[in-house]
Amino acid sequence: MENIVKENSIINISLDKAYNNQEDFWTDNQALVYSKIIEIYSKFIDSEEQSLGMTVAVKIYGDEQKIYFGFDKDYPEILIDLLMPYYIECEEYEICAILRDMYQSLVVIIYNKNLENK
Secondary structure (H helix, E strand, O other), rough: OEEEOOOOOOEEEEEEEOOOOHHHHHHHHHHHHHHHHHHHHHHHHHHOOOEEEEEEEEEEEOOOEEEEEEEOOOHHHHHHHHHHHHHHHOOOHHHHHHHHHHHHHHHHHHHHHHHHHH
């Protein structure tokens, strides 16, 4: 069971299941975490936000842990370098196309921002 709370700049995910190790956590939740990263980067396209984050509260090794992931609009490479290989492996080509389009949009936004700052 998961509980997802969205605040303005942070997505909070609380997972009720206890995991024996980090590998078990990642195996069960990689798709969830990656889907939230896509959600975060889609917010960058439609907003002036420069950085957004996600916290995951989970129990690993019997200890409560809160894992924070921070993301910056100026580094859309995570979409291609980290997420794309996962979705290719899962044969989720529609999501791959979304990632490509998001990446291209963010590169244009970054380029235009850099032009304005000159």
